[in-house]
Amino acid sequence: MRSAVNALLSWHKRFRSPDLMRKLKKMRDGPFGFFRGSYFLYAADTTKGPFRYEPLDAAGPIVGDIHSENYGTYRAVTNDLVYDINDFDDTSEGAYEHDVRRMAVSLVLAAEENHHRLGDGLNAAEACVRGWLHALRHWGQHKRADFAEIEQHYHVRELLASAEEVNRVEFLRGLATQVGPAQFSLKHDKAYRPVEPEMRARVEKALPAFLEHCLAPKNAKPQEYRLQDVAARTAGTGSLGRLRLALLLDKGNAQADWPSLRLVEWKESLDSALDVSKPVSAKGRARQVFEATSRFQLFPKRYLGYTRLQGTPVQAREIGSNDQRFSHAHFSDLERFTQAAVLFGGILARAHLLGSPGKAGPRKIPKLVGAREDAWVHGVLSFAAGYASQVQADWEELDARKGEVEKAWQAQE
Numbered sequence: 001m002r003s004a005v006n007a008l009l010s011w012h013k014r015f016r017s018p019d020l021m022r023k024l025k026k027m028r029d030g031p032f033g034f035f036r037g038s039y040f041l042y043a044a045d046t047t048k049g050p051f052r053y054e055p056l057d058a059a060g061p062i063v064g065d066i067h068s069e070n071y072g073t074y075r076a077v078t079n080d081l082v083y084d085i086n087d088f089d090d091t092s093e094g095a096y097e098h099d100v101r102r103m104a105v106s107l108v109l110a111a112e113e114n115h116h117r118l119g120d121g122l123n124a125a126e127a128c129v130r131g132w133l134h135a136l137r138h139w140g141q142h143k144r145a146d147f148a149e150i151e152q153h154y155h156v157r158e159l160l161a162s163a164e165e166v167n168r169v170e171f172l173r174g175l176a177t178q179v180g181p182a183q184f185s186l187k188h189d190k191a192y193r194p195v196e197p198e199m200r201a202r203v204e205k206a207l208p209a210f211l212e213h214c215l216a217p218k219n220a221k222p223q224e225y226r227l228q229d230v231a232a233r234t235a236g237t238g239s240l241g242r243l244r245l246a247l248l249l250d251k252g253n254a255q256a257d258w259p260s261l262r263l264v265e266w267k268e269s270l271d272s273a274l275d276v277s278k279p280v281s282a283k284g285r286a287r288q289v290f291e292a293t294s295r296f297q298l299f300p301k302r303y304l305g306y307t308r309l310q311g312t313p314v315q316a317r318e319i320g321s322n323d324q325r326f327s328h329a330h331f332s333d334l335e336r337f338t339q340a341a342v343l344f345g346g347i348l349a350r351a352h353l354l355g356s357p358g359k360a361g362p363r364k365i366p367k368l369v370g371a372r373e374d375a376w377v378h379g380v381l382s383f384a385a386g387y388a389s390q391v392q393a394d395w396e397e398l399d400a401r402k403g404e405v406e407k408a409w410q411a412q413e
Contacts, residue, residue: 002050004034004041004394005401009408011040014279015241018193020409023240027398031388032109032328034395036237039065039090040273041394042102042387047274051387055095056368056376061292061355063348064090064272065238066099067106071344072325073160074318076299077215081160081322084297085351089239089315091292092272096352096362097380100132103348104384107341109391110328118385120334124341125384129377131345133366139353140363147298147350169258171321176229176248176263182256185229186248192231195245203230203247203266206307210266210316214305215294222303224252225262233265243268243312246319264303266314286313296351 012020027037035042043064045051063070063085070087104125111121139147175192176184186192204227216222226249233246245266250256269286270279286306293315294300303318331337352362369376398405 003397004038005397005405007041007044008038008398009405011279012241012409012412016412017241017243018413019234019240019242019244020412021406022190022234023237024402024405024409026237026240027395028402030113031391031395032106032113033237034398035106035109035391036067036069037240038394039238040279042105043090043273044277045387045390046098046101051383051390053101053383055097056365058097058360058362058365058368059093059095060352060359060361061295062092062094062096062099063088063296063351064092064094064099064274066103066348068103068110068328068340068344069106069325071347073322074301075320075322076297077217077302077304078299079217079302080299082299083160083347084299085347086297086301086323086325087236087238088289088293088296089267089270090272090274091289091296092274094274096365098274099348099352100129100345101380101383101387103128103132103344104380105387105391107344108384108388110331111337112388114328114332114337116334116337120338121388122381122385124338126377126381127338128341128345128348129380131342132349133345133369133373133377135346135349136353136362137366139350140366144298144354144357147354166321168321172258172261172263176261178258182250182254183228184248184250184256184261186231186246188231191234192246193234195230195232199232199245200227200230202310203227203245206309206314207247210264210305210307213290213307214303214316215300217302221251225249226252228256228261235265239267242270243309243314245314262303263319264316265319266307266309266316269306269313269315281313283313286315289315292355295355295357298350298354 023037027034070085072086073083076082107125108121111124176186179185188194211222214222228250229248231246233244247264249262251260269289271282271285290306301317305316331340
């Protein structure tokens with residue numbers, strides 16, 4: 001008999017991290033939080049479990065763990081502020097429909113969390129799916145440079161304007177403190193915790209490889225950066241439990257000051273839950289995630305990169321002052337929520353197209369759907385409603401067995 005809690009305990013047996021208790025709290029917040037934190041369960045359910053389905057005959061690079069809160073603003077390698085999908089931890093090869101169905105489920109759950117009716121959530125999910133199909137038709141034959149028009153959407157312009165107001169130096173002053181001439185350290189709290197000297201030494205050793213491989217803006221000289229401080233970092237929901245570090249860097253000169261500082265995250269890279277039944281860090285996984293992210297994002301994030309931390313592959317990206325997300329909590333207005341869903345579908349289609357340059361890939365999907373578009377969309381919506389109900393039941397099981405999970409995860413700290 002399927003048990004979400006048993007699967008959760010089994011999946012997380014390898015993790016040794018205080019982040020697990022934070023993950024338990026986030027997953028208990030509601031069905032959407034549970035959905036965010038249990039992608040491995042969705043992957044199993046839809047590939048070999050009770051929610052298996054026969055997808056359209058179109059596969060290629062996919063995002064994997066996609067949902068409505070994996071979209072946001074960030075500072076790109078061009079130094080422009082952009083809006084795009086910003087999490088590719090579980091990227092893999094698979095049916096493009098896998099992403100579309102997961103996105104539809106997330107919108108149903110997000111609508112319910114916003115106290116909208118089930119029908120309203122399904123309407124938003126339908127708007128997203130049809131927005132995805134429309135974007136595939138519209139951009140299918142276009143080149144990469146043509147895809148930037150999504151930035152003209154007024155929701156995106158609004159969020160970009162809000163993110164632009166955040167000053168990087170003021171942002172860093174909230175996270176770090178100056179401890180001496182040209183010397184800075186990260187402030188310690190629940191999100192940033194001290195590390196042992198051995199870990200700092202490992203980071204120092206792995207830093208040159210990251211600086212060699214990272215995507216830096218034009219005229220930047222990343223090889224000159226040096227480590228000021230490092231801390232264990234807690235953030236997100238889905239990846240809680242993995243090794244995660246925050247590196248405070250400066251430009252490597254004796255006059256280091258606030259404007260010269262940069263904050264970068266290193267995160268343990270695991271193979272996608274679509275590809276393994278247990279969490280595994282394959283040797284080249286960080287590079288795979290880096291290369292996939294570079295393709296999927298129209299303008300990749302600044303200081304995106306990878307390295308190996310004493311044998312552990314880690315992916316890297318800048319922690320920026322302009323990082324903001326379209327949290328569904330900001331969309332209590334139903335019309336605004338539904339319009340955002342169309343945008344999500346368009347950006348997902350753009351990522352699919354960018355991920356398969358020069359190949360038919362997702363470009364053949366409109367023909368595969370053809371005159372049966374309504375029937376196909378209705379099938380996706382039926383799946384979304386059914387899986388959202390399963391997530392509700394899984395969350396209720398977690399709430400009923402919270403003491404058991406807490407005890408097991410406390411023993412892993």
